[in-house]
Amino acid sequence: MTSTALETVPATLRDPMLPRAAVIDAIKQETHDVGTFTLRLDEEPEPYAFRPGQFNMLYLPGFGEAAISISSDAEERDTIKHSIRFVGTVTMGLSRLRAGTEIGIRGPYGTAWPIEQARGRDLVLVGGGIGLAPLRPVIHHVLRHRDDFRKVTLLYGARSPGDLLYAESFEAWKQAGIDVHVTVDRSEDSWKGVVGVVPLLFYRIRIEPKETVIFTCGPEVMMHFVAYEALARRVPKESVWLSLERNMKCAIGVCGHCQYGPLFVCRDGPVISFARMEPYFNREEY
Ligand SMILES: Cc1cc2nc3c(=O)[nH]c(=O)nc-3n(C[C@H](O)[C@H](O)[C@H](O)COP(=O)(O)OP(=O)(O)OC[C@H]3O[C@@H](n4cnc5c(N)ncnc54)[C@H](O)[C@@H]3O)c2cc1C
Ligand code: FES
Structure with a gap:
């Protein structure tokens, strides 16, 4: 794709x-x-800005x-990263590209994780599979501003040890003061860690319900049980995102x-509180 006339049009006048x-x-x-994928918007007159949780x-x-x-x-404004699972038409097409290729990008769109609500409190991040990708900007934020938060915990799981995303970062995150718990659905001989579904990791941590904010992303059934575990521990629905x-x-x-x-x-989400969406969550017709 060529950028031709695009960069001569002021950003504010562009077709969204x-x-x-x-x-x-x-x-x-x-x-x-x-x-x-690390992307660079060379033609942009202004640096690209987004809030953790948004998408392109x-x-x-x-x-x-x-x-x-x-x-x-x-807070790193010169490049944008996207972790992409190759599943269908577009993503399989992207999987065949090499560095140096140009693609198109629109965004950022959607709501962000309410980091302000978590400031001064305990933050529990719960991810499943590729669902760790939209949580990673929150982890970056925590690493930069660790003293703004009390206890920070990451509960993360994937189908198998080979499916764990960003596994090489877990140790650094621990060293930086994040309590990291990892599980897999299916074990392999070399795996010495926990085996079981992500919501079970709640049994390994202590939660102060009034002081805890939870951000979760993963398969819908996983988020359903995460919300269930959170509510069972009396975390208010307004604090579960x-x-x-x-x-x-x-x-x-x-x-x-x-x-x-x-x-x-795309407009009211993707990040939304459990309080707001509970009536529609995990119902067949939605
Ligand atoms: C707000 C938002 C954020 C997202 N963030 C990411 C992200 O960071 N990384 C990422 O990889 N994806 C993400 N997705 C999911 C991604 O948009 C979809 O997987 C999308 O359908 C991929 O487009 P495609 O053309 O490759 O697949 P399609 O051609 O749309 O799908 C082809 C086939 O794959 C199946 N399929 C689609 N998605 C999945 C899936 N996730 N798991 C299993 N089967 C699937 C479909 O049912 C269909 O049969 C996000 C989606 C939303 C709405
Ligand atoms: S994608 Fe068109 S309204 Fe959300």
Whole structure:
């Protein structure tokens, strides 16, 4: 894709559906089916800014667009990282690209994790599989501002040890004052850690309900049980935040593709409190 006339149009006048050109700086293979793409928006007049929890629409000409969370440090402004699981049309197309290729990008879109609510309190991050990607900007924020929070805990799990995302960072996160608990659904001989589903990790930590804020992202069934475990420990519904996933088309609240009950996930989410979405959560018709 060429950027041609795009960079001559002031950002404020651009069609919100028009992608901007981004160059792939690097691709890091994280697991057998996940790669982290580092993108650079060379043509941008202003540095790109996002808030942890937001996503971009990545556009691959001839294939289409996919919603992908931003997984990099919001305070590192010159590049944007996306960890992508190669599952379908667009993401498989992206998996075949090499560094130096240009793709399209629109965003950032959607709501952010309410980091302010967690400041001065305990923060529990709960991720499943690729769901750790939208939580990583929160971890970056915590690492930069560790004293702003009391206890910070990460509960994370994946199908197998080989599916664990960012596994090489776990030790550094521990050293920096994050209590990291990891589990896998299926063990391998070399695995010495916990085996079981992510919500079971709640039995390994102590929670002060009034002082705890929970951010979770992963398969919907996992988030359902995370909310259940949180509520069973009397954490208020207003302190439990989920990141939802629905099929996206416009990503700007126009087409209705991402409707979830009365909510549009691209506009009212993806990050939303359990208090707000409980009536619609995990119901067949939504
Ligand atoms: C707000 C938001 C943030 C997201 N963040 C990320 C992210 O950071 N990284 C990431 O990899 N994905 C993320 N996704 C999911 C991603 O948008 C979808 O997986 C998307 O469908 C991929 O587009 P595609 O064209 O490759 O697959 P499609 O062609 O749309 O799907 C092809 C096939 O794959 C199946 N499929 C789609 N997604 C999955 C899945 N997750 N697991 C198993 N099967 C699947 C579909 O059911 C379909 O049969 C996010 C989605 C949303 C809404
Ligand atoms: S994707 Fe169009 S309204 Fe959300």
